[in-house]
Amino acid sequence: MSIRHSLLALLQDRPRYGYQLRTEFEDRTGSSWPLNIGQVYTTLDRLERDGLVQKDGGDGDGHIIYSITDAGRAEAQAWFQSPVGRANPPRNELAIKLALALTLPAVDVGGLIQAQRAVSMRALQEYTKSRREAAVHPRPADTARLLVLDSLIFQTEAEVRWLDLCEARLMQLAGPA
Template sequence: MSVKHALLALLEQQPMYGYQLRAEFEQRTGTTWPLNVGQVYTTLTRLERDGLAFADGEDGEGHVIYRITDAGRDEVATWFTTPVGRTQPPRDELAIKLALAVTVPGVDVGTVIQQQRSATMAALQDYTRLKRQAAAGAVPDAGADDGSGGADLAWSLVLDSLVFAAEAEIRWLDHCESRLRRAAAGGVGRRNARLDEEAPARGAR
């Protein structure tokens, strides 16, 4: 997740201070990826260092206001028009766990899959419930809307992404379970074939 570009995109709309940026980000994404305010200010310092934003004094309450620069606007435009790269996918803890589970002796991989499926199913049900609430306008803190429905749409799109990801994970877990069953069946078949081959030799003795 590019916090840098997200904050720049928000600053492009209007000057803001750190807590405002955090609140705007979390509202528009339904607090799906909460930000630590320290992370926000660290990112703002880097944006200022790179000439993409600058501190423009304080407001009446002592908050440091940040504004985007022309270079920052160009950076945002490039971000929005550049596809998200997939050449180096982020680490997937579940994929790593299963990859190790099938190679570490004593791990019940079937149980690992079943437990994860149950957890993912529960998450999918939660996301589906939130989608129904969002459609009914009953989701709190879904973002301050300007009247165009943009904030509601933003949260709905995030929910769609979460639903699709959970559904895909469940399908992948089903696939993993099927692969394990086939591998286990193949192992039994090979053992039986080896025993059949050894039987004549044992009989000859």
């Protein structure tokens, strides 16, 4: 996830200070990816250094307001126009954990799969409940949240199916009972 580009995108609406950006990001993504406020301000400092945002002074309450520059608008637009690359897939901690577990004799791989499946199923239930609640009285801003929740639901469903496949392969390795 690109915090850099997300902040630029949010600043296209209007100038904001860091905490407002953090809140707006979490609201628009259904609070699926909480941002550390320190990360927001560090990113804003880098964006300012790179000429993509500028400080507009304070708001009178001690907050520094940031606005996007023309170069920042161009970068945000380029980000929206570019597909997300698939050349370097993100690291999947679960896949790495299972791959390593299979190579070590003292690890209960079946137990690991069962524990992860339970966590994934709980997450799937929570995402589905949140999606149902968000869909009851949809507002335009909720559409973004629904899209994020749909993505999380599909990813979690795929993870559960993958865990089922892993378990089936383990059973194949074990041979006839």
